[in-house]
Amino acid sequence: MQPPYYAVIFTSVTNESNEGYSEMAQKMQSLAQGQEGYLGMESARNEIGITVSYWKSLESIRSWKQNLEHLEAQSKGRSSWYKSYTVRIALVEREYSFDLE
Amino acid sequence: MQPPYYAVIFTSVTNESNEGYSEMAQKMQSLAQGQEGYLGMESARNEIGITVSYWKSLESIRSWKQNLEHLEAQSKGRSSWYKSYTVRIALVEREYSFDLE
Numbered sequence: 707m708q709p710p711y712y713a714v715i716f717t718s719v720t721n722e723s724n725e726g727y728s729e730m731a732q733k734m735q736s737l738a739q740g741q742e743g744y745l746g747m748e749s750a751r752n753e754i755g756i757t758v759s760y761w762k763s764l765e766s767i768r769s770w771k772q773n774l775e776h777l778e779a780q781s782k783g784r785s786s787w788y789k790s791y792t793v794r795i796a797l798v799e800r801e802y803s804f805d806l807e
Numbered sequence: 808m809q810p811p812y813y814a815v816i817f818t819s820v821t822n823e824s825n826e827g828y829s830e831m832a833q834k835m836q837s838l839a840q841g842q843e844g845y846l847g848m849e850s851a852r853n854e855i856g857i858t859v860s861y862w863k864s865l866e867s868i869r870s871w872k873q874n875l876e877h878l879e880a881q882s883k884g885r886s887s888w889y890k891s892y893t894v895r896i897a898l899v900e901r902e903y904s905f906d907l908e
Binding site for chain 1: 810814816818849850851852853854855856857859885889890891892893894895896897898899900901902903904905906907908
């Protein structure tokens with residue numbers, strides 16, 4: 707992707723009880739894909755989880771944050787799944803890649 | 808941490824042969840911690856790896872990128888461990904957290 711664009715860096719620690727979590731994560735990923743300004747998403751998890759989503763503008767991030775189903779997921783996340791999380795909103799200024807193929 | 812500060816978002820796909828990789832990752836993490844301007848680092852890996860490191864300034868990121876031992880690790884990474892990777896340099900503008908404790 708051609709900078710500048712935005713990244714939302716979401717780092718989290720989940721509880722032991724994570725019933726319904728991965729279904730919800732999947733659902734939110736599909737929902738985000740349909741949002742205006744969505745550019746992509748990458749996730750990895752072992753001790754902590756890191757999800758980075760990419761967006762055209764602050765405006766598109768704001769709309770996604772306020773999406774009704776997403777608001778419900780956020781609320782459920784705080785009440786059931788997450789021990790802690792941090793959200794960072796960052797302007798990607800530079801990007802470079804290495805690819806063997 | 809109080810924004811503004813910088814995040815380096817490193818996403819990677821490794822080869823099947825990863826001999827020596829986790830030792831090197833560990834060593835680079837220790838080395839980064841001693842760098843001027845280093846603020847922190849978070850990592851997670853399953854299908855892909857995501858490492859986000861945090862820095863005071865572009866200057867501190869540049870110094871870390873040019874560190875001799877780190878240059879060797881980067882070279883070894885391209886020749887042996889990584890199938891592909893992307894580096895994104897991003898200015899963190901906002902940060903907020905949730906913590907149950």
